[in-house]
Amino acid sequence: MSVTSWLTSKVKNWQIRREMGYPYEESRPEKQIAYVFDINKCIACQTCTVACKTTWTSGKGQEIMFWNNVETKPYGGYPIKWDLNILKSLDGQSWDKEGKYNGKTVFEAAPQGEKVLGWLPEEEDYSYPNIGEDECAETVEKGAFFSGIHKAWMFYLARICNHCTYPACLAACPRKAIYKRKEDGIVLIDQSRCRGYRECVRACPYKKTFFNLVTRISEKCIGCYPLIEKGEQPRCVQTCIGKIRLQGFLSKPDSPRKDNPIDFLVYVKKVALPLYPQFGLEPNVYYVPPIHVPKEFLYQMFGPGVDNAIETYKGAKDDKELLGAFLLFGSTDKIIHSFKVERDYTLGFNDKREMIAKVPLTEPIYVRPYFDKKVGTYRHNIP
Amino acid sequence: MIKRLSLLLLLVGLFLINPHCANVEQNQNIIKSVTVKEVPFKDVSSGIWKKVPVTQVNVIPQNMTLPSLQTPTIQYINVRSVHNDNWIAFLLEWEDKTRDAVVDVNKFTDQVAIQIPLDPKNLPAFMMGNKGGRVHIIHWKAIWQDDIEKGYRDVQTLHPNYWVDLYFFSEPMIYAEGEFPLQPTTVDYFITPEALNYIPGAYARNPISIFHRTQPVEEAMAEGFGTFTTQPKQNATGWGRWEKGVWKVIIARPIVTDDPNDAPISGKTYIAFAVWNGSDKNVGARKHYAPWVELVVEK
Numbered sequence: 147m148s149v150t151s152w153l154t155s156k157v158k159n160w161q162i163r164r165e166m167g168y169p170y171e172e173s174r175p176e177k178q179i180a181y182v183f184d185i186n187k188c189i190a191c192q193t194c195t196v197a198c199k200t201t202w203t204s205g206k207g208q209e210i211m212f213w214n215n216v217e218t219k220p221y222g223g224y225p226i227k228w229d230l231n232i233l234k235s236l237d238g239q240s241w242d243k244e245g246k247y248n249g250k251t252v253f254e255a256a257p258q259g260e261k262v263l264g265w266l267p268e269e270e271d272y273s274y275p276n277i278g279e280d281e282c283a284e285t286v287e288k289g290a291f292f293s294g295i296h297k298a299w300m301f302y303l304a305r306i307c308n309h310c311t312y313p314a315c316l317a318a319c320p321r322k323a324i325y326k327r328k329e330d331g332i333v334l335i336d337q338s339r340c341r342g343y344r345e346c347v348r349a350c351p352y353k354k355t356f357f358n359l360v361t362r363i364s365e366k367c368i369g370c371y372p373l374i375e376k377g378e379q380p381r382c383v384q385t386c387i388g389k390i391r392l393q394g395f396l397s398k399p400d401s402p403r404k405d406n407p408i409d410f411l412v413y414v415k416k417v418a419l420p421l422y423p424q425f426g427l428e429p430n431v432y433y434v435p436p437i438h439v440p441k442e443f444l445y446q447m448f449g450p451g452v453d454n455a456i457e458t459y460k461g462a463k464d465d466k467e468l469l470g471a472f473l474l475f476g477s478t479d480k481i482i483h484s485f486k487v488e489r490d491y492t493l494g495f496n497d498k499r500e501m502i503a504k505v506p507l508t509e510p511i512y513v514r515p516y517f518d519k520k521v522g523t524y525r526h527n528i529p
Numbered sequence: 530m531i532k533r534l535s536l537l538l539l540l541v542g543l544f545l546i547n548p549h550c551a552n553v554e555q556n557q558n559i560i561k562s563v564t565v566k567e568v569p570f571k572d573v574s575s576g577i578w579k580k581v582p583v584t585q586v587n588v589i590p591q592n593m594t595l596p597s598l599q600t601p602t603i604q605y606i607n608v609r610s611v612h613n614d615n616w617i618a619f620l621l622e623w624e625d626k627t628r629d630a631v632v633d634v635n636k637f638t639d640q641v642a643i644q645i646p647l648d649p650k651n652l653p654a655f656m657m658g659n660k661g662g663r664v665h666i667i668h669w670k671a672i673w674q675d676d677i678e679k680g681y682r683d684v685q686t687l688h689p690n691y692w693v694d695l696y697f698f699s700e701p702m703i704y705a706e707g708e709f710p711l712q713p714t715t716v717d718y719f720i721t722p723e724a725l726n727y728i729p730g731a732y733a734r735n736p737i738s739i740f741h742r743t744q745p746v747e748e749a750m751a752e753g754f755g756t757f758t759t760q761p762k763q764n765a766t767g768w769g770r771w772e773k774g775v776w777k778v779i780i781a782r783p784i785v786t787d788d789p790n791d792a793p794i795s796g797k798t799y800i801a802f803a804v805w806n807g808s809d810k811n812v813g814a815r816k817h818y819a820p821w822v823e824l825v826v827e828k
């Protein structure tokens with residue numbers, strides 16, 4: 147069977163601005179789970195990783211499994227070289243001036259006999275989840291610490307399953323054990339149907355399906371669907387110390403809603419970008435790119451929208467609405483469906499239009515006396 | 530001269546490939562099941578097998594659906610069959626330099642399977658059957674053989690030094706007071722529903738995730754690619770031995786069963802084969818196969 151005949155459908159991928167081949171027809175869910183991660187704010191505290199681990203993957207057979215991981219770029223990666231390996235085999239990833247991708251997706255680049263261009267990690271590749279932690283791209287020149295801004299860079303990349311619109315894991319599964327839920331777009335592996343062939347582990351370019359050594363079948367991030375069904379954001383989002391995360395639902399690309407904070411950041415302001423859009427999966431975790439990292443690195447990672455995203459982000463302090471959208475991050479455990487900025491506050495609403503978050507655009511400043519007469523003591527450095 | 534030399538080389542080659550060449554039935558398209566008194570269920574070297582004709586069934590890499598197998602590592606299976614009034618058994622032998630009976634992210638187990646049509650008069654597609662054309666599959670896995678003989682192949686089988694401070698709800702208590710915490714190294718520590726909650730495949734009763742197996746074979750039915758379904762009633766048996774680079778596996782089943790999902794065996798039917806080489810990362814559709822071969826059950 148030739149590769150082209152396998153990709154029986156032409157589907158629209160808005161992130162690469164063109165049609166592409168896929169084995170199933172375009173069938174966007176009623177709602178699509180989506181996240182925005184602001185990389186600039188992540189401190190790699192790994193609270194998200196641990197929250198996920200203790201909730202879902204602390205069982206026997208899941209020892210090396212991190213559905214959520216946070217790695218230091220440029221050198222870190224879990225599993226090791228997950229990105230470098232696929233980037234290397236997916237040759238020539240060029241974009242034209244209009245932002246259309248000219249290279250091949252992992253589906254279009256599938257070699258003879260395969261459904262998807264992929265690779266299978268070794269067990270050891272999962273054994274160093276924090277390799278390269280805090281390592282800079284280069285050493286800091288002598289004295290540069292004191293002279294102001296230096297060139298050395300690194301950043302933290304928090305990663306979960308992207309609940310892709312065109313999942314490679316789903317496409318590769320010969321048993322159709324992987325499905326994408328109509329109601330929220332969450333991608334799941336049916337634990338009673340999987341037979342452990344690991345075609346999904348091989349195919350997912352983000353390496354976000356995992357093999358369980360004890361059950362001998364595959365598992366992946368379930369988007370905390372029991373919480374989503376209750377109108378709550380996932381554990382990794384709720385617990386995020388840096389308040390870098392917002393989970394909501396992304397509207398279909400042809401009908402963005404300006405008052406939906408996810409739509410607003412992704413479609414309207416285009417300040418949050420998909421990770422490796424050139425793979426062709428239409429991933430649904432959107433990243434605000436780190437502003438101090440060399441552009442070449444970011445173009446490769448987030449595509450041609452990087453310049454606009456960084457510029458827009460830098461202007462957030464003067465853009466009340468954008469600031470308002472960003473301030474909703476970490477403001478509530480509930481899922482925010484819409485928001486508006488009213489006077490000096492940003493307000494978040496659930497799907498019933500009830501207010502669930504209210505955040506001031508500027509934190510109020512309280513000046514308290516140096517000597518507190520009431521308790522008879524001096525105050526030092528207390529905000 | 531050159532022609533003659535190459536013919537000679539070809540003949541030499543054939544003998545090298547097939548050490549059992551002398552006994553092999555010339556007709557590859559028929560397997561005769563011979564009547565015997567006792568059917569050997571576990572003894573792969575039983576004298577009974579020696580008296581039975583061998584059919585060499587050539588296998589080829591799966592090339593009909595994606596993913597496919599690009600390069601074969603197994604050339605043929607030698608098949609023998611015996612039966613009595615109650616049971617029919619097959620001895621399957623093939624060369625495989627490595628014994629692969631563990632799994633890991635990138636480790637795969639050796640396997641073999643036989644397939645018989647439910648309706649031999651309307652022969653379904655030889656690869657997993659087709660819609661309305663059901664096949665009955667009996668599938669043996671090396672790792673299941675070891676699960677039974679040596680205990681469940683666990684994390685520590687592969688990685689003896691794996692250490693985890695705490696697995697939730699494992700029993701019996703592993704943190705007895707004043708004692709160094711014990712590692713719950715076998716699945717037997719995970720028995721309560723709470724503990725199984727953290728072992729999702731077992732919780733969902735996936736047939737792949739059974740900790741206490743009684744047979745290294747699984748009986749299944751299929752009607753086309755991707756439809757492999759474990760039969761509710763399991764009545765087949767199996768046993769495998771690997772020695773000096775050769776797997777010998779017995780697969781047996783009752784000749785007459787009351788299971789409507791079992792293929793009938795009487796007089797003439799057909800049998801197809803599939804075989805997987807774990808060290809070459811064969812799994813699922815990445816397999817070798819042989820299409821329908823006539824199976825004649827002696828009266």
Ligand code: SF4
Nearest residue numbers: 188191192194386388
């Ligand atoms: S909890 Fe938030 S800040 Fe901490 S590592 Fe995770 S994403 Fe980054």
Ligand code: SF4
Nearest residue numbers: 307308310314315350
């Ligand atoms: S990120 Fe990987 S595992 Fe998640 S939906 Fe996409 S292809 Fe599947």
